[in-house]
Amino acid sequence: MSFSNLGLNPLILKAIESSGYPAPTPVQSASIPAALAGHDLLVSSHTGSGKTAAFLLPSLQRLAQPSTLPGKGPRILVLTPTRELALQVEKAAATYGRGLNRLRTVCLVGGSPYAQQLRGLRDAVDIVVATPGRLMDHMQSGRVEFSRLEVLILDEADRMLDMGFIDDIQTIVDKTPATRQTLLFSATLDGVVGSLARKLTRDPQRIEVATPTQREAKIDQRLLYADNFSHKHKLLDALLRDTELQQALIFTATKRGADDLAENLFAQGFAVDALHGDMQQSKRTRTLQRLRDGRTRILVATDVAARGIDVAGITHVINFDLPRQAEDYVHRIGRTGRAGRTGFAVTLVNHSEKHLVRNIERYTGQSVRIDVIAGLEPSARVEKAARPRFNNNAKPGGRFSDNRAPAGRAPAGRSNERFDGPRSASPRGNGERAAAAPAPAWNSGFRSENRRPSAPTRRRTAD
Numbered sequence: 007m008s009f010s011n012l013g014l015n016p017l018i019l020k021a022i023e024s025s026g027y028p029a030p031t032p033v034q035s036a037s038i039p040a041a042l043a044g045h046d047l048l049v050s051s052h053t054g055s056g057k058t059a060a061f062l063l064p065s066l067q068r069l070a071q072p073s074t075l076p077g078k079g080p081r082i083l084v085l086t087p088t089r090e091l092a093l094q095v096e097k098a099a100a101t102y103g104r105g106l107n108r109l110r111t112v113c114l115v116g117g118s119p120y121a122q123q124l125r126g127l128r129d130a131v132d133i134v135v136a137t138p139g140r141l142m143d144h145m146q147s148g149r150v151e152f153s154r155l156e157v158l159i160l161d162e163a164d165r166m167l168d169m170g171f172i173d174d175i176q177t178i179v180d181k182t183p184a185t186r187q188t189l190l191f192s193a194t195l196d197g198v199v200g201s202l203a204r205k206l207t208r209d210p211q212r213i214e215v216a217t218p219t220q221r222e223a224k225i226d227q228r229l230l231y232a233d234n235f236s237h238k239h240k241l242l243d244a245l246l247r248d249t250e251l252q253q254a255l256i257f258t259a260t261k262r263g264a265d266d267l268a269e270n271l272f273a274q275g276f277a278v279d280a281l282h283g284d285m286q287q288s289k290r291t292r293t294l295q296r297l298r299d300g301r302t303r304i305l306v307a308t309d310v311a312a313r314g315i316d317v318a319g320i321t322h323v324i325n326f327d328l329p330r331q332a333e334d335y336v337h338r339i340g341r342t343g344r345a346g347r348t349g350f351a352v353t354l355v356n357h358s359e360k361h362l363v364r365n366i367e368r369y370t371g372q373s374v375r376i377d378v379i380a381g382l383e384p385s386a387r388v389e390k391a392a393r394p395r396f397n398n399n400a401k402p403g404g405r406f407s408d409n410r411a412p413a414g415r416a417p418a419g420r421s422n423e424r425f426d427g428p429r430s431a432s433p434r435g436n437g438e439r440a441a442a443a444p445a446p447a448w449n450s451g452f453r454s455e456n457r458r459p460s461a462p463t464r465r466r467t468a469d
């Protein structure tokens with residue numbers, strides 16, 4: 007299938023051509039013709055699937071013809087859960103719509119000054135991309151109305167519901183014309199999202215695309231067990247000295263945690279920034295730009311960065327803290343392995359958090375390999391608590407001293423068992439293989455005197 011078979015306008019095809027996309031992704035092949043035919047859509051799609059173009063391209067096509075309706079409100083409204091995602095969508099709209107005559111987009115998100123947004127709403131606008139809260143503010147002050155609205159898009163609807171936006175969404179939708187086309191994109195179409203979708207759409211076409219398991223095939227996922235906070239820091243330090251690491255995104259559970267960790271890494275000489283929801287939008291935008299420019303090597307962030315960040319240089323995602331929800335894990339690790347590259351996702355786990363790991367594995371349908379870093383194995387005391395289940399016959403290889411049976415090969419006599427704890431890898435336990443394994447290349451500098459990175463390129467500015 008090629009883009010030219012999808013029924014898109016030549017102006018839009020030209021913009022896609024300059025984006026360098028070789029062919030439509032599955033979600034694009036399925037969604038674009040159906041949306042162009044005017045259907046409402048319910049699409050289950052995940053981050054990295056090309057979903058933004060799937061809803062923007064057919065919607066932009068409408069803008070090639072002038073509106074016949076009076077008013078100056080948007081013809082297309084995109085609702086997103088986060089500011090970062092909104093900015094990303096607005097940027098994509100400008101890219102894909104660059105061939106259209108004087109396309110006007112406005113982004114209405116919290117954390118940005120009202121003045122600039124009000125200026126954007128003064129004249130007729132084609133596309134509004136908004137987070138529900140800020141859009142409601144503008145609606146309440148009568149600055150935006152939807153009499154010309156043709157398409158309503160809900161991007162990452164499941165996430166918006168998780169964030170408690172259901173009432174806002176309902177209020178916003180009630181103010182839009184019943185004649186609109188509705189395109190709802192969500193990681194899942196079950197449960198509450200399903201009921202919302204039924205309320206908002208008319209005779210929708212349902213499109214389901216690749217599962218998280220298929221999508222994350224290019225992301226090498228590992229778990230490292232940590233005995234305590236200090237051990238966790240040592241593991242992180244070793245990971246950050248991986249010579250293959252270009253840029254890393256480290257996730258923490260709290261904003262304070264992100265600031266503290268960034269501070270700590272800065273003190274160690276890393277070129278690091280923090281990103282979280284307490285920061286002004288302008289600062290967040292600048293922080294992301296530095297990451298894109300490659301001036302920041304390490305970004306420590308809360309889940310605010312789990313969606314919408316698309317930076318090809320991110321080779322590593324490190325979960326310093328486990329995500330609260332299994333689904334957030336998928337979004338976090340989706341920040342690496344972008345644009346057809348291979349990514350590496352490492353999760354640091356306390357021994358008391360095995361149940362959270364199991365939730366993630368159940369959600370993704372994949373088990374995540376448990377590894378150790380030679381010299382930084384979890385303590386024998388904790389390892390004894392874990393019940394070894396596998397023969398110690400896995401080949402060492404890859405980046406870590408792999409502490410687990412190779413995928414797809416069940417250990418003798420335990421064909422159907424799931425592994426549910428780290429195995430001993432220390433010389434005091436049954437860790438002969440790990441102890442004997444050659445130090446992985448990325449770890450070779452760990453004990454060396456030269457392991458400190460070069461001086462930071464600039465002062466960290468995120469506090």
Ligand code: AMP
Nearest residue numbers: 027029030031053054055056057058059
């Ligand atoms: P999304 O799922 O919308 O966040 O898109 C993920 C990434 O895929 C973005 O970097 C897009 O630029 C890129 N992308 C979108 N469509 C295609 C395509 N047909 N071929 C290659 N890359 C694409």
